[in-house]
Amino acid sequence: MPVAPRNGQRVWTRRTHAAEWTVWAGWFALAVLFVLSWQVMNERTIWAFVQDAPRQGADLLSRAWPPRWDYVDNLWRPLWDTLNMATLGTLLGTALAVPTAFLAARNTTPSAFLLRPMALFVIVSSRSINSLIWALLLVAIIGPGILAGILSIALRSIGFIGKLLYEAIEEIDETQVEAVRATGAGRSQIIDYAIVPQILPAFAGMTVFRWDINIRESTILGLVGAGGIGLQLQSSLNTLAWSQVSVIFALILATVIASEWVSSRVRRAII
Amino acid sequence: MTAPTRSSPGRTWRRPPALIKSPAWRIVIYGCAAVYLAAAMGSVELDWARISQGLERGARFAEGFLTPNFTTRSRDIWQGMVESITMTVTASVVGILISVPIGIGAARNIAPFPIHSLCRGVIAISRAFQEIVIAIVFVAMFGFGPFAGFLTLSFATIGFISKLLADDIEEVDEAQAEAIRSTGAGWWQIVNYAIQPQVMPRLIGLSLYRVDINFRESSVIGIVGAGGIGATLNTSMERYDYDTAGAIIILIIVFVMLAEYSSSHIRRWAQ
Numbered sequence: 001m002p003v004a005p006r007n008g009q010r011v012w013t014r015r016t017h018a019a020e021w022t023v024w025a026g027w028f029a030l031a032v033l034f035v036l037s038w039q040v041m042n043e044r045t046i047w048a049f050v051q052d053a054p055r056q057g058a059d060l061l062s063r064a065w066p067p068r069w070d071y072v073d074n075l076w077r078p079l080w081d082t083l084n085m086a087t088l089g090t091l092l093g094t095a096l097a098v099p100t101a102f103l104a105a106r107n108t109t110p111s112a113f114l115l116r117p118m119a120l121f122v123i124v125s126s127r128s129i130n131s132l133i134w135a136l137l138l139v140a141i142i143g144p145g146i147l148a149g150i151l152s153i154a155l156r157s158i159g160f161i162g163k164l165l166y167e168a169i170e171e172i173d174e175t176q177v178e179a180v181r182a183t184g185a186g187r188s189q190i191i192d193y194a195i196v197p198q199i200l201p202a203f204a205g206m207t208v209f210r211w212d213i214n215i216r217e218s219t220i221l222g223l224v225g226a227g228g229i230g231l232q233l234q235s236s237l238n239t240l241a242w243s244q245v246s247v248i249f250a251l252i253l254a255t256v257i258a259s260e261w262v263s264s265r266v267r268r269a270i271i
Numbered sequence: 272m273t274a275p276t277r278s279s280p281g282r283t284w285r286r287p288p289a290l291i292k293s294p295a296w297r298i299v300i301y302g303c304a305a306v307y308l309a310a311a312m313g314s315v316e317l318d319w320a321r322i323s324q325g326l327e328r329g330a331r332f333a334e335g336f337l338t339p340n341f342t343t344r345s346r347d348i349w350q351g352m353v354e355s356i357t358m359t360v361t362a363s364v365v366g367i368l369i370s371v372p373i374g375i376g377a378a379r380n381i382a383p384f385p386i387h388s389l390c391r392g393v394i395a396i397s398r399a400f401q402e403i404v405i406a407i408v409f410v411a412m413f414g415f416g417p418f419a420g421f422l423t424l425s426f427a428t429i430g431f432i433s434k435l436l437a438d439d440i441e442e443v444d445e446a447q448a449e450a451i452r453s454t455g456a457g458w459w460q461i462v463n464y465a466i467q468p469q470v471m472p473r474l475i476g477l478s479l480y481r482v483d484i485n486f487r488e489s490s491v492i493g494i495v496g497a498g499g500i501g502a503t504l505n506t507s508m509e510r511y512d513y514d515t516a517g518a519i520i521i522l523i524i525v526f527v528m529l530a531e532y533s534s535s536h537i538r539r540w541a542q
Contacts, residue, residue, distance in 0.1 A: 049414030128527035141329040143321040
């Protein structure tokens with residue numbers, strides 16, 4: 001227990017001297033890092049543009065308002081594509097994530113030395129790369145369109161669902177596995193009757209949650225050419241048609257709110 | 272013990288349905304899902320000629336990924352990385368500093384109603400749009416470069432931290448606040464002595480987690496012109512310089528893993 005002598009008496013303190021100095025040094029390092037970063041940012045910023053920002057903002061608003069509401073007729077088809085991208089991407093990603101998660105979980109992996117690290121690597125690399133970067137790569141490889149969007153959503157979802165699912169598998173109640181094994185069940189039967197029922201509610205919850213995130217992400221994948229409402233956003237931005245941009249923003253906002261509502265309702269029903 | 276059960280002929284155990292208990296709803300929901308899936312699959316346009324063309328490009332990309340080229344564009348990569356880290360640090364510090372008062376204001380149990388609804392409004396706006404959309408607007412207002420990225424990430428940080436902090440404050444143990452209040456403490460003293468010790472560990476954890484997220488996002492918002500490594504990646508993709516793109520993606524993966532690992536390490540130490 002950390003105690004410090006004070007006025008000849010031993011008094012309780014929260015931390016030892018060494019720990020106190022470490023905490024202080026940590027905060028100091030953070031302050032130095034912040035000041036250095038701020039300087040780097042200052043050097044690379046054109047301050048004339050920043051000072052101009054209020055005028056630019058007002059100009060932007062005056063162009064964006066009123067929104068060109070009749071433009072919304074051009075948006076239903078891209079919106080449908082966006083929803084499909086998110087949903088099909090979630091399904092594909094989930095289908096790929098489930099076997100990966102079973103390979104990655106310590107208690108179900110067939111080989112802890114070879115397959116588990118590989119599965120974990122797949123999960124980590126999929127999580128590190130944002131779906132927009134996946135889309136950037138896939139559009140270059142398989143061409144612009146909704147397929148690139150579906151694949152990039154799927155690739156990003158593998159890591160998310162895979163990570164949560166393998167953690168859920170590792171946290172199951174082992175006694176149920178033991179009970180099913182005692183009946184003479186084989187490997188796949190153990191997974192089917194002892195593990196799946198335990199993780200199913202969590203699995204459904206995380207899939208719906210990821211679907212909600214994917215709806216948000218799929219609205220902007222079009223910026224790099226992967227289909228959906230983002231394509232319209234990109235072309236409106238390129239032609240500086242801010243009155244169309246505001247309509248698109250409003251539609252994205254409505255979609256996001258609706259999907260969040262759906263996902264929270266479904267999750268509350270499941271869990 | 273109980274009497275030995277007779278196996279009744281004609282009655283076999285059937286596994287209960289996993290998720291949806293009522294059979295009618297099950298048929299309706301699965302039917303709707305099937306119809307939707309058919310429609311969604313139909314809307315995907317596959318251009319096999321383009322895809323087979325792209326596979327050759329994909330092979331070149333895979334080659335670039337396996338033989339990453341860090342040297343040719345090392346100056347651009349270095350600059351992009353420095354900008355990304357700069358944006359992450361400044362935006363995290365400023366964002367968290369701003370989000371603490373907003374989070375306190377948004378907690379229903381310690382803030383008066385007008386302030387509560389105002390702060391919740393700010394949080395809702397910040398959370399509704401994802402980073403890319405905010406970045407588009409800020410780039411248009413403040414010009415290209417890391418300053419727009421800094422503002423975007425700070426804004427997004429406010430929504431994230433304030434929301435979770437406010438929810439956390441609303442769930443504190445009221446007995447401790449009551450105890451401090453009974454000593455005649457004012458509002459500041461209640462916040463300082465009753466609320467802050469209860470929410471501090473979680474606030475530190477959330478802040479570190481947000482640093483991690485900010486770095487991931489900083490690698491993306493460059494695609495719309497807000498500086499950072501994403502801008503470098505976008506440029507190298509547009510030049511078909513796949514060796515450099517591979518190097519950048521490897522760097523992003525390494526840095527994200529480092530950030531995730533160290534943030535979870537510090538979190539464990541701090542809590």
